[in-house]
Amino acid sequence: MEQPVIDVRDVVKIYRMGSVEVPALRGVSLQIFPGELVAIMGPSGSGKSTLMNILGCLDRPTSGTYYLDGQEVSRLDDNALAHIRNKKIGFVFQTFNLLPRLSALANVELPLIYAGVTNGRERCIAALELVGLGDRIHHRPNELSGGQQQRVAIARALVNDPSIILADEPTGNLDSKAGREIMRIFQQLNAERGITIVIVTHDADIARHTRRILRMQDGLMVADEPVENPRWLLEEEPAPAAVSS
């Protein structure tokens, strides 16, 4: 069987607020395979953000294991996690998080700088062209619309050729038209390039653009179901949903 990109087993995360222990994840297991397009849903407080942070190697679980690309990452130190984030993970945030003083190109270049890549300009331009911004590479964020800014952020997430793209409410700050455009790009990257994408959202409409939905509640994974009729924004029909066992 194919090795999963994400393999999380019995992950528990407990936050300490003074003397009170607050369990945010109470034993979550999941597997995501290469080429999947997955939505993680759940109401606020369900633990989906906590799970997202752990999947993104921004945080470590209190207990349980997390294999990313076959590598155990749940016990690594800060610098090793920074290295993993740089090489294997692309982030897309609700608020875009672009650096306002840098051009689109320089924003996309940021992960390459920390990777020590010196001649990444071509790759950055290619990534911007992929999200349809090949003509805007020298614009600053404040000269771009919200949808365009989020596309720059997607290009930034792509540029290091990560194993997985994690998107946290990527359409939350966009109108529905711009939101659909972002989802179209995700579908395109997934279908044409086989990039694994995980989208955290509370919006059922957005989730319907993926092929698998994981539902969380009270720190537990309560459902894992394929999307019956994914809302497909591309010309071609979607490939049949990857079979998860």
Next chain:
Amino acid sequence: MAKKLLVILRGAFQSLTVHKLRSALTMLGVVIGVGAVIALVAVGRGTQAQVMSQLQSLGSNILIVSPQIRFGFSRTGLQQSVRRFTNAEVDAIKALATSVRLVAPEYSTSVTVSHLGKTASITVRGVTPEYAEVRNWSVANGRFITAEDNTNMSAVVVLGQTAVEELFGSTLVNPTGDTVRINRQNYTVVGVLKAKGGNNDNVIFMPLRTAQVKLGGAGNKEITSISLQVRSDKEMDFAQAQVRAILRTLHGLSATANDDFMIQNQADLLNTVESTTGAFTTLLGSIAAISLLVGGIGIMNIMLVSVTERTREIGLRKAVGAKRSDILLQFLVEAVVLSGIGGIIGVIAGAGAAQIITPLFGTRQALVTVDSVVLALVVSLAVGIFFGLYPANRAARLNPIDALRYE
């Protein structure tokens, strides 16, 4: 690595230019600190160089004898005692010190001199004719003090260039034959001295006896110091020993008692000047360094503000793979750029300020030396590193999740 550093440096300039006024004001602290150090050290060095060159023109066969102030304890507390010289010491040296060619005693005191409403505070030196030769003075106009002036206790004076300028308004005037007033008495100007430079020229000479009696009071026979010209350089040590023996005998000192006078040669005087002006320079430099410290605190303050403002940026950079050391370096470079540029501007401003304040110290030329410039730049970089380290470390330790969520 070089490219990475270049990117960091460019980023530092970019983020500093976002808040131009803020960066400039922060830099100003370092500019003032470095500028003050450079300017004051330059003035100190200039003064030192000037005094040294004057002493070097003194000649290597000169001895200067002066009373030694002594401190001692008695029942009433700390006592200060000084045995002043009189004509007796001069006569004894003249009679007995065979290795000494010329003896030039002086009685000097500071007085207010006036001429046609202009007044000046000037050191008056009562001297004998030998003084001009021993201390290397020559006249530009008229004549120096003569032996007859002394015998007759004539009311005559010879003016230094600065004295002429202060009393007559210009050095172009020839005041010979004119009169000046000292202590409500008129003195005829019989000569003007050639310039020697610096404070040296702020001087008036008059006959020794005239000075002793008219400025010191009737019957006053005090001598402030005695300059001696030794026959040759080879006899310096011998002359020093001879004069010492004469004075000890004259003062009735027992074999175990310390000298109550000082005999200094040119090397001694150079050492004294070097150490006192060196201490003066260090003192000025240290005071100025305090303002550099204040400048450093300003940098730390602004960097802390900057770290807080850019918390989300730090979070994002960490999310895309920046290690602690990357963030640390980024903020440290910003602090060092601030202090480094401040240092460079400070050196230029300080060199300029030195030229302006030099006259206030009676120094002709400020000396901005390479070592003080290098030191100031190194210190300002060190200030940037020292005061930038805490804010940069604070940025580097931020948790990426909290930083990304920071509003």
